[in-house]
Amino acid sequence: MRLTEGRDRDTRWTAPWPRYGAATAAVAATAAAGAMAVEPDSAWYKALRKPPWQPPSWAFGAVWTPLYGTIAYAAGHALGTTTTPRRRTRLIGGLAVNLTLNAAWNWLFFARRSPTAALADTVLLGFSNAQVISRLVRTDRTAACALAPYAAWCAFATALNASLVRRNRPGNG
Incomplete structure (x- = not known):
């Protein structure tokens, strides 16, 4: 790949394997960290009043697996199209916040057993x-489009989480 004058010459980000490898490692760590807290078979979770439109437990893994793949792809692709160290640092920072919020939801919801704290987290995840x-739509439309299903699923998850909070408030029984 020929780099033009004024473009960043850091080959870690122009070569595909390092950038896709870094993105995949970050996303895999997020998935693993979040999965450690998930307990869909716990008595606490089973006792929650859930909306009729909640997907079955198996659907979450079926949806999250390809979503994590698209996040890794989008991040790796965007790292290759980001042309300055400043933009790259901002992109990496934004992705780090996003992935942290992503993994934190499981810990807030399942480990802390706090649907309300998890709702706050997922609202922040939506903003993230x-x-x-x-940021990506201005520099890498491919990466931005790849993240659209993730954003849509997170919006659905926020609505589901809000429904769980509402249905399980003390006195709503």
Whole structure:
């Protein structure tokens, strides 16, 4: 790949394997960290009043697996199209915040057993998704489009989480 004058010459980010490898490692760590807290078979979770439109437990893994793949792809792709160290640092920072919020939801919801704290987290995750996508849409439309299903699923998850909070408030029984 020929780099033009004024472009960043850091080959870690122009070569595909390091950038896709770093993105995949970050996303895999997020998935593993979040999965450690998930307990869909716990008595606490089973006792929650859930909306009729909640997907079955198996659907979450079926949805998250390809979503994590698209996040890794989008991040790796965007790292290759980001042309300055400053933009790259901002992109990496935005992605790090996003992935941290992503993994934190499981810990807040399942480990702390706090649907309300998890709802706050997922609202912040939605803002983070909007921030990352809006930054990417100006520089890498492919990466921005790849993140659209993730943002849509997170919006659905926020609505589901809000329904769980509402249905399981003390006195709503």
